[in-house]
Amino acid sequence: MEITRNGQAENIIITEASKEQDFDISELTRGENLCYRSPEEVDSQISNFLVAINERKEVIGCVGSKLYGLNMEIISLMTKKEFRGRGLGTILLQRKVEELRKWDSLNIFALTTENVAIKLFFPLGFIEVGIQLFGPKVLTDCLGCSKNRMKEGVHLCNEIAVLYQR
Ligand SMILES: CC(C)(COP(=O)(O)OP(=O)(O)OC[C@H]1O[C@@H](n2cnc3c(N)ncnc32)[C@H](O)[C@@H]1OP(=O)(O)O)[C@@H](O)C(=O)NCCC(=O)NCCS
Structure with missing residues (x-):
């Protein structure tokens, strides 16, 4: 895909992640609204990650998946x-859903x-x-999250669960 930034068009590739990108992906997960994933955790799940790479070979986006039973x-x-x-x-999410849809019995x-x-x-x-x-x-994941606690009688987690309808 092509993205225009500061008036300049830039080609972005979305591809399967490789082990050399563990650290970059982990750093991206330090961002807001996300559960932090250490480089070790990313490494153990690397085949489940897609990355977006710009022309300077920087990882500028990612999406992963993690299995809990079905x-x-x-x-x-x-x-x-x-x-x-x-x-x-949107494109990263679309690509991930397309990849996972192949497994009929999985709830995404x-x-x-x-x-x-x-x-x-x-x-x-x-x-x-x-x-x-x-x-x-x-x-598992939510136990260590800073938003999984009460403050002044209110639970701080502002997330909702969403399920893909096949
Ligand atoms: C969520 C996120 C991945 C979207 O990435 P993006 O590259 O901006 O995605 P898109 O350009 O496809 O956005 C699609 C639309 O959603 C809007 N949007 C994106 N993030 C939004 C947010 N946090 N709140 C409200 N609107 C948002 C965009 O403005 C765009 O709106 P438009 O279609 O009216 O122009 C990015 O905002 C992000 O990394 N946020 C922090 C981490 C996060 O919240 N991840 C989601 C966890 S499930």
Whole structure:
């Protein structure tokens, strides 16, 4: 795909991730709204990641997936700030869903904020479902999350669960 930034068109390639990109992907997951993935965790899941690469071979976006029984979570959907709002996030998500749809028996789900659900997930065929459907995920990844706690009587997590409708 081509992205125009500061008046300059730039070619972006979306491709399967390789081990040399572990650290770059991990750094991207430090961003807002995401569960941080260490380079070791990314490395152990590397075959489940797609990356977006610009002409300078920088990783400017990523998306991954992680299996919990028959539930496949879409994780680490992220684009660098300076490349946002140009369709890259949508294309990464689309490519990931296309890849996962092949497995008929898998439930494809994600935890995301309402804004991102409305803009990216719902248009691709996801619907909002109860987060309790994905207990094993919540019991592992969410346990260490800084938003998984109460403050002044309110639970800080602002994420909703979305499920892909086949
Ligand atoms: C979510 C994210 C990946 C979208 O990437 P992107 O490259 O901007 O995606 P797109 O350009 O395809 O965006 C599609 C639309 O969603 C909008 N959008 C993107 N992120 C949004 C957000 N956080 N809140 C509201 N709208 C958002 C875009 O402005 C665009 O709107 P438009 O079609 O009216 O122009 C990116 O904003 C990001 O990395 N955010 C931080 C991490 C995150 O929240 N990840 C999702 C976790 S599931």
